[in-house]
Amino acid sequence: xxxxxxxxxxxxxxxxxxxxxxxxxxxxxxxxxxxxxxxxxxxxxxxxxxxxxxxxxxxxxxxxxxxxxxxxxxxxxxxxxxxxxxxxxxxxxxxxxxxxxxxxxxxxxxxxxxxxxxxxxxxxxxxxxxxxxxxxxxxxxxxxxxxxxxxxxxxxxxxxxxxxxxxxxxxxxxxxxxxxxxxxxxxxxxxxxxxxxxxxxxxxxxxxxxxxxxxxxxxxxxxxxxxxxxxxxxxx
Amino acid sequence: xxxxxxxxxxxxxxxxxxxxxxxxxxxxxxxxxxxxxxxxxxxxxxxxxxxxxxxxxxxxxxxxxxxxxxxxxxxxxxxxxxxxxxxxxxxxxxxxxxxxxxxxxxxxxxxxxxxxxxxxxxxxxxxxxxxxxxxxxxxxxxxxxxxxxxxxxxxxxxxxxxxxxxxxxxxxxxx
Ligand SMILES: Nc1ncnc2c1ncn2[C@@H]1O[C@H](COP(=O)(O)OP(=O)(O)OP(=O)(O)O)[C@@H](O)[C@H]1O
Ligand SMILES: [Mg+2]
Numbered sequence: 398x399x400x401x402x403x404x405x406x407x408x409x410x411x412x413x414x415x416x417x418x419x420x421x422x423x424x425x426x427x428x429x430x431x432x433x434x435x436x437x438x439x440x441x442x443x444x445x446x447x448x449x450x451x452x453x454x455x456x457x458x459x460x461x462x463x464x465x466x467x468x469x470x471x472x473x474x475x476x477x478x479x480x481x482x483x484x485x486x487x488x489x490x491x492x493x494x495x496x497x498x499x500x501x502x503x504x505x506x507x508x509x510x511x512x513x514x515x516x517x518x519x520x521x522x523x524x525x526x527x528x529x530x531x532x533x534x535x536x537x538x539x540x541x542x543x544x545x546x547x548x549x550x551x552x553x554x555x556x557x558x559x560x561x562x563x564x565x566x567x568x569x570x571x572x573x574x575x576x577x578x579x580x581x582x583x584x585x586x587x588x589x590x591x592x593x594x595x596x597x598x599x600x601x602x603x604x605x606x607x608x609x610x611x612x613x614x615x616x617x618x619x620x621x622x623x624x625x626x627x628x629x630x631x632x633x
Numbered sequence: 634x635x636x637x638x639x640x641x642x643x644x645x646x647x648x649x650x651x652x653x654x655x656x657x658x659x660x661x662x663x664x665x666x667x668x669x670x671x672x673x674x675x676x677x678x679x680x681x682x683x684x685x686x687x688x689x690x691x692x693x694x695x696x697x698x699x700x701x702x703x704x705x706x707x708x709x710x711x712x713x714x715x716x717x718x719x720x721x722x723x724x725x726x727x728x729x730x731x732x733x734x735x736x737x738x739x740x741x742x743x744x745x746x747x748x749x750x751x752x753x754x755x756x757x758x759x760x761x762x763x764x765x766x767x768x769x770x771x772x773x774x775x776x777x778x779x780x781x782x783x784x785x786x787x788x789x790x791x792x793x794x795x796x797x798x799x800x801x802x803x804x805x806x807x808x
Binding site: 403404405406409427428429430431432459462463465466469470471472473474477478479480481482483484489491 | 638640641642643685688689692693696699700785787788790791792796797799800801803804806807808
């Protein structure tokens with residue numbers, strides 16, 4: 398599967414502004430076709446076999462753009478895809494201007510003296526509702542954290558202000574088990590990132606439950622997965 | 634009137650769009666394009682929402698040309714193909730290319746620096762009235778566009794029609 402990487406794209410990225418260097422991907426900001434864009438570049442991992450690495454990286458790129466389109470079709474906000482380069486594994490996306498991650502938003506509310514409890518609850522409900530909608534489309538995100546949700550600037554409330562991102566580990570599945578694990582991953586991340594938010598997370602789940610007809614089977618699986626997690630941590 | 638934009642990924646490539654209405658020689662133009670006498674893509678403006686749509690198609694086509702992955706025979710036919718939400722080449726030409734009876738046309742040219750000669754050559758060939766490229770939205774057949782790109786009503790709540798169209802174009806290879 399060896400193919401020529403696009404020279405144009407790497408030249409372009411060398412002049413773009415790097416905003417995040419992750420373990421799997423670099424995220425850049427730059428103008429593209431006259432618009433503000435975000436470029437997500439998945440780079441090769443040297444410790445993996447090159448052929449296997451190429452295949453995995455390609456798959457992540459494909460999964461990301463597929464999930465984005467599937468979500469948008471269902472009315473779930475995700476960044477618009479402008480262009481995909483499958484030779485250098487880059488996705489060019491709409492930049493959600495002046496956005497804030499849900500993680501940063503929660504942290505800043507928690508830090509402010511007048512802790513706006515209601516605002517947090519409303520946000521949690523929005524997240525629960527969107528995730529129920531996503532699961533009803535059988536999209537499993539695969540990496541749910543509060544860093545992978547953005548809030549559009551100036552619209553800190555309201556559901557359309559919530560934008561889901563980072564779908565590289567996503568896949569399609571109708572199984573309640575997969576959806577339950579998706580929520581379990583979020584619960585783990587949520588409670589460890591944001592201390593003392595057990596009641597807030599309950600609000601999120603309550604909203605999830607109320608938003609989807611298929612939710613009871615998912616919550617049942619979530620309970621099972623939690624139990625398994627607890628047993629595993631007791632064993633070792 | 635025309636709109637010229639440099640491609641950020643390919644700095645030595647510029648894209649120029651020229652829009653004409655009240656066109657009387659669409660059949661003749663189409664013939665010239667088929668024979669390779671017009672070095673440009675002739676697009677049906679009714680299928681365009683915004684000039685940005687053409688930029689997305691052109692950027693993708695130049696990229697595929699550079700990486701040797703075009704699905705059609707020339708850059709200009711690739712631009713027409715890239716506008717389509719499906720991988721059916723003949724359907725793409727039917728919907729996004731011009732037909733003999735059309736009375737409007739968007740001409741897309743890809744060039745390096747100086748384009749003035751190129752532009753006047755094209756303008757001389759079109760028997761029609763040149764209008765600002767931004768006015769393409771006045772010619773769009775929204776119902777047809779929504780149907781062809783299969784845009785859902787929910788989708789229009791979380792973004793514009795242009796967003797929906799561009800997203801389909803950019804991702805069609807893996808759908
Ligand atoms: N479309 C966008 N608009 C604005 N900011 C964005 C956008 N996409 C990403 N970002 C910013 O970049 C950060 C990282 O993006 P993302 O989560 O997609 O990459 P990542 O976590 O490095 O990916 P991976 O988990 O696959 O390694 C986000 O938390 C956000 O702050
Ligand atoms: Mg992330």
